[in-house]
Structures are given as C-alpha cells and as structure tokens.
Amino acid sequence: MVKKKLTPQVLIIGAGVTGTGIARDLALRGISSLVIEKGNINDGASGRNHGLLHSGARYVGSDLDSASECAREARILKRIAPHCIEDTKGLYVAVKGDDESYVAAFPGLCKKAGVFCQPLCVKEALALEPGLSKDTIAVFRVDDASVDPFHLSLENMNQAIEHGAVYYSNCQAMGFSLEKKIIRKVLVQNCLTGECFKITPRVIINAAGAWAGMVAQLANVGLDMIYSKGSLLVTHNRLTTHVINRLRPAADGDILVPGRTVSIFGTTSVRLDNLESIRPEFGEVDFLIDQGAQMVPGLETARYIRAYAGVRPLVRSRNETRGDDRTVSRGFYLFDHATDGVDNFVTITGGKVTTYRLMAERTADLAVEKLKISAPCTTAETPLMSKAPSKLIEAGMSVKLWAKETNPGDYMMCECEMVPKSHFKELILWLKQNRERADLNSPRLHSRLGKGACQGTFCSLRVTGFMYDEAYINGSQGLDNIKYLLTERFKGQKPVLWDSQLAQAELNEAMFCSFFGLDMVSPDRKG
Amino acid sequence: MENKTSLKTDLVIIGAGMAGLAGAVFAANRGINAVLVGGAGAFEYASGLLDLWGLTHPDNGYCKDPWQDLAKIQASRPCHPFSKICPSTIETAFGELTDVLGQNGLAYAGMARENSQILTAFGTAKPTFRYPVTMAHNVTALREKNPTLLLDFNGLREFRARFVQQVLSSTWPNIRIAAVEFPQMSGRSELVTPLMAQAMETEQVQDKFAAAVRPHLKGEQFIGVPAILGINTADKIRKRLEGLLGVNLFEIPTSPISVPGIRLSETFKKALEDTCVTRLPDQRVLLVPQNPGKDFVLETHTHSGTRATRIQAATCLLATGRFLSKGLISDRKGIKEPLFNLPVDHSTDREHWHAATYFDPGGHAVNLAGITTDDHFRPLGRDNRAAHETLYAAGSILAGQDWMRTRSGSGLSIATAFSAIEQIALGRPV
Numbered sequence: 001m002v003k004k005k006l007t008p009q010v011l012i013i014g015a016g017v018t019g020t021g022i023a024r025d026l027a028l029r030g031i032s033s034l035v036i037e038k039g040n041i042n043d044g045a046s047g048r049n050h051g052l053l054h055s056g057a058r059y060v061g062s063d064l065d066s067a068s069e070c071a072r073e074a075r076i077l078k079r080i081a082p083h084c085i086e087d088t089k090g091l092y093v094a095v096k097g098d099d100e101s102y103v104a105a106f107p108g109l110c111k112k113a114g115v116f117c118q119p120l121c122v123k124e125a126l127a128l129e130p131g132l133s134k135d136t137i138a139v140f141r142v143d144d145a146s147v148d149p150f151h152l153s154l155e156n157m158n159q160a161i162e163h164g165a166v167y168y169s170n171c172q173a174m175g176f177s178l179e180k181k182i183i184r185k186v187l188v189q190n191c192l193t194g195e196c197f198k199i200t201p202r203v204i205i206n207a208a209g210a211w212a213g214m215v216a217q218l219a220n221v222g223l224d225m226i227y228s229k230g231s232l233l234v235t236h237n238r239l240t241t242h243v244i245n246r247l248r249p250a251a252d253g254d255i256l257v258p259g260r261t262v263s264i265f266g267t268t269s270v271r272l273d274n275l276e277s278i279r280p281e282f283g284e285v286d287f288l289i290d291q292g293a294q295m296v297p298g299l300e301t302a303r304y305i306r307a308y309a310g311v312r313p314l315v316r317s318r319n320e321t322r323g324d325d326r327t328v329s330r331g332f333y334l335f336d337h338a339t340d341g342v343d344n345f346v347t348i349t350g351g352k353v354t355t356y357r358l359m360a361e362r363t364a365d366l367a368v369e370k371l372k373i374s375a376p377c378t379t380a381e382t383p384l385m386s387k388a389p390s391k392l393i394e395a396g397m398s399v400k401l402w403a404k405e406t407n408p409g410d411y412m413m414c415e416c417e418m419v420p421k422s423h424f425k426e427l428i429l430w431l432k433q434n435r436e437r438a439d440l441n442s443p444r445l446h447s448r449l450g451k452g453a454c455q456g457t458f459c460s461l462r463v464t465g466f467m468y469d470e471a472y473i474n475g476s477q478g479l480d481n482i483k484y485l486l487t488e489r490f491k492g493q494k495p496v497l498w499d500s501q502l503a504q505a506e507l508n509e510a511m512f513c514s515f516f517g518l519d520m521v522s523p524d525r526k527g
Numbered sequence: 528m529e530n531k532t533s534l535k536t537d538l539v540i541i542g543a544g545m546a547g548l549a550g551a552v553f554a555a556n557r558g559i560n561a562v563l564v565g566g567a568g569a570f571e572y573a574s575g576l577l578d579l580w581g582l583t584h585p586d587n588g589y590c591k592d593p594w595q596d597l598a599k600i601q602a603s604r605p606c607h608p609f610s611k612i613c614p615s616t617i618e619t620a621f622g623e624l625t626d627v628l629g630q631n632g633l634a635y636a637g638m639a640r641e642n643s644q645i646l647t648a649f650g651t652a653k654p655t656f657r658y659p660v661t662m663a664h665n666v667t668a669l670r671e672k673n674p675t676l677l678l679d680f681n682g683l684r685e686f687r688a689r690f691v692q693q694v695l696s697s698t699w700p701n702i703r704i705a706a707v708e709f710p711q712m713s714g715r716s717e718l719v720t721p722l723m724a725q726a727m728e729t730e731q732v733q734d735k736f737a738a739a740v741r742p743h744l745k746g747e748q749f750i751g752v753p754a755i756l757g758i759n760t761a762d763k764i765r766k767r768l769e770g771l772l773g774v775n776l777f778e779i780p781t782s783p784i785s786v787p788g789i790r791l792s793e794t795f796k797k798a799l800e801d802t803c804v805t806r807l808p809d810q811r812v813l814l815v816p817q818n819p820g821k822d823f824v825l826e827t828h829t830h831s832g833t834r835a836t837r838i839q840a841a842t843c844l845l846a847t848g849r850f851l852s853k854g855l856i857s858d859r860k861g862i863k864e865p866l867f868n869l870p871v872d873h874s875t876d877r878e879h880w881h882a883a884t885y886f887d888p889g890g891h892a893v894n895l896a897g898i899t900t901d902d903h904f905r906p907l908g909r910d911n912r913a914a915h916e917t918l919y920a921a922g923s924i925l926a927g928q929d930w931m932r933t934r935s936g937s938g939l940s941i942a943t944a945f946s947a948i949e950q951i952a953l954g955r956p957v
Contacts (some may be wrong), residue, residue: 284879286859317771409719411682461649461782465687476694479649483886490885495882498857502893503850506931507572509894510851511782514931515574516649519886 010035011201019207020156021360027163029375038172042153044209048310050257054354055143056269060109061249065330073355080220081384084151090144100249105137116143131298144243158386176218182344203367206347209365210311221340226314231280232266236303239263253291272363280307281477285495303500313349332359414459457508533837538560542846543567546922546940548795553948555802564807567792575787579656580903581934587888589654606927611902620945633794634660648686648781650694657782661761664777668749674701675749680709683718685781686753705743710735723755724786737771754778754786810835815866854924867904872926890932897926904947919947
C-alpha cells in the first residue's frame with residue numbers, strides 16, 4: 001500500500017560515506033534531498049575498510065593522479081573534520097627480501113605526485129615504532145592518518161539533516177517508473193515493515209557502492225561491476241602509534257592502521273561472483289597474519305577480537321578485461337546515464353573514503369546542472385560538525401565528558417569502551433527523534449557499545465535492562481535483541497577464535513546458553 | 528626468592544574449580560592426604576546451581592528426568608564421560624557433596640530424581656538438579672505462577688525487574704515490580720551484588736530492608752529479589768526476612784558477579800578447614816616435569832611468578848578446566864593441554880571448531896575437545912594407554928562432552944571427581 005508522497009529535489013540511494021557526503025553537499029547548497037538506505041549507515045564498504053586517510057603514497061607506484069587526489073583531499077578533511085581524524089602520520093617500511101628497486105624509486109614517485117615523504121634511518125624508525133621488524137631495511141615517513149568512517153558518515157548525514165535533508169534507513173529502491181527518458185517515480189519498500197511508498201524526485205543519484213549495478217539495473221542501465229572482497233582483522237589493543245604500510249607495490253596484508261584503542265590490519269583482494277556471502281575466510285586470516293608478522297612481528301601473537309570483510313565497488317572499463325583487481329583504477333567513476341537514455345539518473349561508485357568529499361562534490365555538481373540551477377559547493381570550507389550526540393562514537397571521549405559532569409545515578413553501561421548510561425540515554429532520545437528504531441542494535445551503530453574486548457557479553461544485558469526500564473522495549477523483545485546481537489557479532493568472531501578470545505567465547509556461551517538459556521529461546525515463542 | 532616449602536602427599540589436585548574442590552571434599556571424607564593447588568576465582572562466574580543434565584536427547588528440549596536422558600547418552604555415546612559412571616554412583620556423589628555443603632551452612636534442595644526450573648534474571652527458566660534453598664520459593668512461584676512482587680534496586684545493573692516481568696508477561700501476568708533503595712547505599716550510583724550481600728549479613732540492614740519493602744506489598748505471598756541475601760548465612764537471613772515481612776522470599780540468580788557462586792566457594796573453604804587437605808589457593812602449577820619416577824614432583828608459582836612450593840605426590844587429579852582457566856590452551860593451529868602435554872582430542876582445522884551460527888542447536892565442536900581417558904578417568908597418552916599409572920582427570924577438561932549446551936557442568940565435575948577419588952581410595956586400579 002502506498003501511503004507517503006515525497007518530493008525531494010534529489011533522491012540519493014545508499015548511505016555510505018559517499019551518499020551521506022552528497023546529502024551534506026547538496027544540503028549546504030540549499031538543495032533538498034532524501035537518502036534511502038536498505039540497511040544502516042555504512043553497512044557496506046564505507047564501514048568495512050581500514051579507516052585509513054591515505055596520504056596518497058600507496059598509489060604512487062600505480063596511479064599518480066589518484067595519489068595527488070588523496071594528498072589534496074586528506075588535507076581538506078583534516079581541516080574540516082579534525083574530530084573524526086587522528087593525525088597519526090604513517091610509515092612505509094621495507095623488510096629484507098622486499099623489492100629494493102621499488103624502495104629506491106619510492107621517494108621520486110612521491111615527489112612527482114606531490115605526496116610528502118621523508119626518509120628515516122632504520123634506527124630512528126625503530127625508536128619511533130619499537131614494534132617494527134628487526135629485519136627492516138628502509139623506512140619513509142608520510143602524512144597518513146586514521147579516520148573513523150562511521151563518525152564521518154554520521155556527521156555528514158546529521159549535518160545534512162540539520163539543513164533539511166531527510167534520511168530513511170532500512171528502505172530499499174524497488175523500481176523506477178521511466179517515462180520519456182526520465183525516471184518519474186521511485187518505488188521504495190521499508191525492509192522491516194514491508195511498507196511501500198513512492199518518491200517523486202527530480203534527480204536520482206545511485207550511490208549504492210557494490211550494489212550500484214543492481215540499482216542501475218532498475219533503470220535498465222548496465223554497469224559492469226567487479227566485486228573485490230577485502231578482509232581485515234581488529235586487534236584487542238592498539239599495536240602502533242603510526243599507520244604502518246609495507247613499502248612494496250600494493251599487495252595483500254600491507255597496512256596496519258591504529259584506530260584509537262585498537263589496530264586494524266589488512267587487507268586481501270578476493271574476486272566474488274555475487275554479494276551473498278561477504279565474509280572473511282579462515283585462510284585469509286592466516287595469510288594476513290603471516291604476511292603482517294614480517295613487518296610487525298607482534299601481529300603473530302596479537303589478540304584479535306574480530307574479522308570483517310568489505311567489497312570494493314570497482315567498475316571494469318571497456319579496455320581492461322583481465323588482470324589483478326588492484327590494477328583496476330581505485331579512482332572513482334561518475335556516470336551520467338543521459339548517455340544510456342535516462343536523463344535524470346547518475347551513478348557514483350568506486351573511490352575510497354579519503355576522496356569521498358571530492359566524489360560528492362563532482363556528483364552534486366552534475367545533479368545541480370541537471371536541476372538547471374546554480375549553487376556552488378562549499379563542503380571544502382564548511383566545518384563538518386553536527387549537533388548530534390556523536391561523542392559516543394569516539395572511544396574515550398564519552399568517559400572524558402562523563403568524568404567532567406556530575407551525574408548522580410549514572411553508571412557505566414559498557415566497561416570495555418566506557419559508555420555511561422546518561423550518554424546512552426541521550427543517544428536513544430536522539431535516535432527516536434530521528435525516527436530510528438530504539439533497540440539494542442540501532443544504538444550499536446551510533447556508539448562504541450559492544451565493540452570492545454567482551455564483544456557484547458556484559459553490555460548487551462545492561463543495555464537491554466536499561467531499555468526495559470525506560471519502556472523502549474516490551475515483552476520478550478530484549479531476549480530477541482540479545483540473540484540477534486550475539487548472532488551478528490559471532491560472524492566476525494568465528495575466524496579469530498583462538499587463545500584469549502576463545503576463552504572469552506567460552507565465558508560468553510556459559511553465560512548466555514548454559515545459564516540464561518538463550519539457545520532454547522525461539523524468537524516466535526509464546527512466553 | 529628461596530622461601531620455598533616442600534610438601535609430600537598422597538594426592539595433588541591441580542585446579543580449584545568445581546571438579547577440584549569436589550575432589551578435595553571427597554578426598555577429605557576418605558582420609559586421603561591431599562594438596563589442592565589453585566584459586567577459586569571462577570566461582571564468581573558460577574551460578575551456584577548444581578546441574579546434572581538438562582537437555583533431552585536427541586531432540587534438545589529441557590528435560591525433566593535427567594536419569595532417563597543420561598541412560599540414552601550412555602547407550603548412544605560411549606565416549607561421553609557420563610557413560611563411564613553408573614547412575615547410582617552419580618547420585619551418591621551428589622548426595623555426599625550436598626551433605627557436606629549443608630553441614631557447612633549452604634543447604635541445597637531439589638526433587639529426589641527430577642530437575643527443577645529456576646527463574647533467571649532474564650526471565651528464562653533454567654533446569655537444574657540441586658539449587659540453594661534460598662531459591663526454593665523461586666521454583667514454586669515459577670511453577671505455580673503465584674502473584675509475586677519483584678524488587679528492583681536503582682543502580683544494580685545485573686538485575687532489572689522490568690526485564691524479568693516483561694519477558695514473563697504473557698505466561699505469568701501477576702508479577703508486580705517495586706523499586707526500593709538498598710539500605711545504607713544511597714549516594715552510590717552503582718550497586719554490586721557482593722557488597723549488597725555482605726551488607727545483608729547485619730540485622731540492622733535486614734530490618735531497614737524489610738521496612739523499605741513492606742509498604743510495597745499488596746497482598747502478594749511471594750517476593751523475588753536478585754541473589755543478594757547474604758554471603759555466609761543466606762538461608763538464616765531469608766527466614767528472618769520472611770518472618771519480618773510475612774511472605775515467601777526467594778532469590779533469582781543473576782549474571783556475574785554471582786553471589787551464590789561466592790557462597791559455594793566460601794563453603795568449600797570452610798568444609799576443607801582442619802581436614803587432611805592442604806590448600807594452596809594463591810598458587811598455580813605452571814609446569815610438570817616429565818619425570819620417569821613413580822611419584823609426581825611439581826612446583827607451584829605465585830601470581831607474581833615466584834616459585835612457591837615443591838610438591839611430591841603419589842597420585843594426581845588434573846582438574847584444570849577448559850580455555851577460560853587455561854586447562855586447555857589454543858593457538859591458530861591447534862589445542863594443547865599445557866601441564867602434562869596430554870593429547871587433546873580435537874580437529875586441528877580451526878574452521879571446524881565452530882558451527883556456522885552462534886546458536887546452532889548442535890553446539891560447537893570445539894566444546895567437545897578435551898582429554899580422553901580410560902574407564903577409570905586416567906588420561907590416555909599418544910599410545911592410547913594410560914599416560915601415567917596414577918594420573919586422573921575430572922571436570923570440564925574431559926573430551927566428548929559439552930557441559931554448556933547440555934546443562935551438565937556441576938554434575939560432570941562432581942561425578943567424575945568422585946569416580947577418580949574412589950579409584951584413588953581403592954589404591955591402584957587393576
């Protein structure tokens with residue numbers, strides 16, 4: 001049944017960093033937009049990457065334009081969104097056996113691309129990063145930084161909303177009504193409720209990442225997508241202060257990025273035929289650790305808390321039909337589907353977190369042109385700072401504020417990531433105002449809850465208790481929520497369950513199965 | 528540091544979890560000189576309930592008659608540790624242990640041969656064989672669905688009354704909830720169960736508690752509280768409060784830190800005082816030298832790593848538990864038993880350790896990994912013969928059982944420790 005009538009100037013499909021970035025860009029230009037997302041913010045590749053703000057050095061060997069673009073964009077983001085970025089700096093490290101001709105060429109290539117790069121002597125580097133291999137033979141310092149892609153996307157979306165944009169999570173585009181080379185209406189379905197509604201936008205932007213080909217298909221436009229899976233590992237502790245890159249032509253298991261309290265290591269490059277099963281394989285995990293330990297030996301003995309995989313949305317150009325996925329350009333692709341006979345339809349895909357703002361700018365420029373108005377982009381100058389309670393996203397931030405506030409009756413909801421009840425309550429209220437569901441799983445996307453060492457063992461039941469107290473949930477919903485959370489978290493834990501993390505899993509199962517009996521609770525049970 | 532002491536004994540028990548402590552009690556009852564090495568930290572995580580077997584076989588429902596399902600296990604799974612023990616022995620073991628606990632102030636209850644259902648802090652019903660008597664009315668109220676008042680304490684994260692009430696709302700509608708201030712703890716933003724239980728030991732706090740609760744009663748005959756009714760004299764406290772309030776009072780077990788677990792640990796401590804069992808609670812065995820002699824000679828270390836005690840023992844009971852207590856250790860490539868380097872029955876392919884989904888009704892294969900023994904609970908070496916004439920193993924380290932999914936943790940520990948100690952008491956097995 002069609003209930004709503006919605007007429008934004010622009011409809012954006014996909015709430016990754018690009019889609020939310022476009023919403024912000026358009027909002028700052030005074031153009032109304034609606035973002036629909038079939039899951040939640042950053043469910044795709046935007047939430048499943050290293051969180052690396054590239055200095056550009058990784059691409060100097062393969063794509064100088066990409067390298068320069070990264071360097072420029074990283075500088076802009078550091079200026080407009082410093083709270084989403086930790087300016088860790090990066091090291092490029094070669095070890096015995098690595099290609100010495102690449103090491104020799106590296107500084108020259110960086111210079112050519114306008115990428116900062118400073119040679120360090122090995123002794124100096126080991127003093128900076130004692131975790132580096134004793135077999136290190138060459139080190140360069142670059143301007144890499146660590147960025148929180150969730151924080152970035154949430155800030156994009158929240159700032160857009162503050163300027164009039166609208167965001168619908170769990171809403172999927174089901175069909176386009178095409179009439180005289182124009183998409184007149186978009187049929188959308190809420191994946192949770194089944195409710196259908198129509199949107200009548202003037203321009204449609206496809207920012208669905210790896211799913212862009214499927215969205216394009218709704219307009220009978222063919223996009224030759226390549227699905228390139230990359231798997232990553234999250235360590236229990238932060239292993240280094242800098243981003244550590246392997247100094248060799250881009251390959252697997254090359255990059256270790258510190259992300260506040262943890263480190264993220266990856267990645268792999270595995271071609272997938274479809275998007276049905278995007279998960280890290282056990283073999284990939286072992287391969288990554290073996291590779292990484294050559295550069296940072298601590299990766300061999302590190303405690304890993306989970307593994308995850310994302311899909312790079314690459315598009316095959318007509319000339320490149322074979323070869324490694326890494327040789328397919330990591331630059332972005334902006335398609336004006338007027339050339340395919342659909343005048344008000346645009347696809348933006350490919351690219352990387354570092355260049356998302358530029359991708360959004362180019363896409364919004366094209367949309368503005370199609371709307372036949374003139375409105376310049378201001379995203380490079382406007383601070384990316386919304387009024388939403390994003391303090392829960394920043395590890396440690398929440399507790400810093402908590403210690404300053406005197407708040408009787410407040411207590412810690414999550415001790416691994418130090419999330420207090422008061423901040424959590426604020427988040428729930430905000431979520432409800434923004435028409436999002438308030439259960440155990442939605443706040444998880446907006447806070448660090450469940451992301452620490454215990455992986456939800458203790459905080460999940462405290463949060464559930466709180467949700468019951470505040471009457472946000474009723475009946476046996478809480479048990480279903482906890483079951484869902486444990487089921488979801490398990491997918492990422494499974495490949496890294498050995499040593500301490502296997503012991504943690506044992507405690508978890510003793511509590512939730514043996515004691516609380518959640519394995520015997522069926523979601524459709526009557527009591 | 529050379530303040531090392533030496534002990535010579537008949538039996539050394541390594542591990543002070545349920546299997547190690549039950550083994551120590553059985554040894555004490557039989558006059559076996561023993562040394563028990565290991566702390567009891569894990570009891571903070573123990574529910575305090577004594578499970579025997581809670582799952583029907585093979586259809587995975589909660590079982591009422593554990594003996595019936597144990598008989599099925601014995602018939603179909605000869606490798607299961609329970610298949611090596613006769614049911615009457617299991618019953619004797621439970622009886623002997625609960626007698627000792629009762630004599631030392633921690634009384635357990637339960638139906639003669641059936642499981643009972645206990646209401647948990649999730650509003651779920653957990654099947655168990657023996658439960659502390661402070662939970663007796665929990666079983667009754669849950670069964671009869673009597674009008675009940677659940678007490679909520681502000682700042683107690685481990686127990687939220689509305690959680691329990693809502694989960695039960697369709698099957699047990701006449702539950703009311705009331706929030707009360709816990710006496711002498713206002714001003715604290717966070718309450719923890721052991722501190723509340725400790726405070727409950729004084730009559731002053733009990734009186735204040737009763738006074739705070741009384742106005743909330745509206746004819747209910749049952750009051751449910753999280754398990755905080757004291758540490759050492761819980762049942763006396765319960766009875767006194769019942770007298771003051773004129774209702775049936777019961778405890779609901781919560782997530783850790785678990786007060787009933789701490790009570791169990793304290794009671795074991797008391798039960799082993801002035802017996803032929805010497806405890807080394809703050810020490811652990813890190814390595815056992817592979818000695819060719821008849822006796823076990825091993826060294827214990829303190830937590831700071833200092834060598835503490837040299838123990839020479841004729842027999843040894845390995846009760847070190849699983850991964851959490853480091854009785855088993857694992858890396859990417861496999862699972863090991865670190866003390867005796869005993870073979871561990873498991874798949875070396877990590878991909879087979881866990882099922883595809885967390886709540887797979889079949890459980891996870893890694894939880895079946897462990898030490899294989901002969902019929903006398905002597906671990907087998909790589910040649911499939913007893914690794915050592917007088918080495919025994921008990922508890923969750925044993926292979927072929929999944930205590931978590933089958934709700935058989937305490938029962939497994941009690942029964943296997945009992946069997947091993949009986950063997951030791953008999954002298955050398957044939």
